[in-house]
Amino acid sequence: MSATATTWAQRFSATKRGARLARRRALIELAERGFPLGGYESERVALIVAELASNAVTHGRVAGHDFELRVMDLEEVLRVEVSDARADRRPRRQPAHVGEGGYGMCLVEATATSWGVCDRVMGKTVWAEVAKRKEAGA
Secondary structure, three states: OOOOOEEEEEEEOOOHHHHHHHHHHHHHHHHHOOOOOOOHHHHHHHHHHHHHHHHHHHOOOOOOOOEEEEEEEOOOEEEEEEEEOOOOOOOOOOOOOOOOOOOHHHHHHHHOOEEEEEEOOOOEEEEEEEEOOOOOOO
């Protein structure tokens, strides 16, 4: 295992299509780095990227601004960061209401090792980490 981090980042349009592309692109990047499709880490990262990208498009959209997805392969975790231009709409840990929507961050919280929100000069970054599975015999 390398002691250095590998980072991949890309901007996407703040649209539903952009959110779908972000999820697909993250899975491709993970597969190229040795995390196979359908594997423990890639399934969890896919869910987290889907939710955070969807939130960026739905709640963090500012006209004329994209959102950015960053995936970091750190020593013990995969870190996902989604940045958007809107600082005032922060994700909630609990559903805002009872109904069909509002449960995405509950899924992120259940799937991720940890998650949080960081302020930026313009907007915010929502991040989540997924612990890597230990290799057999490691």
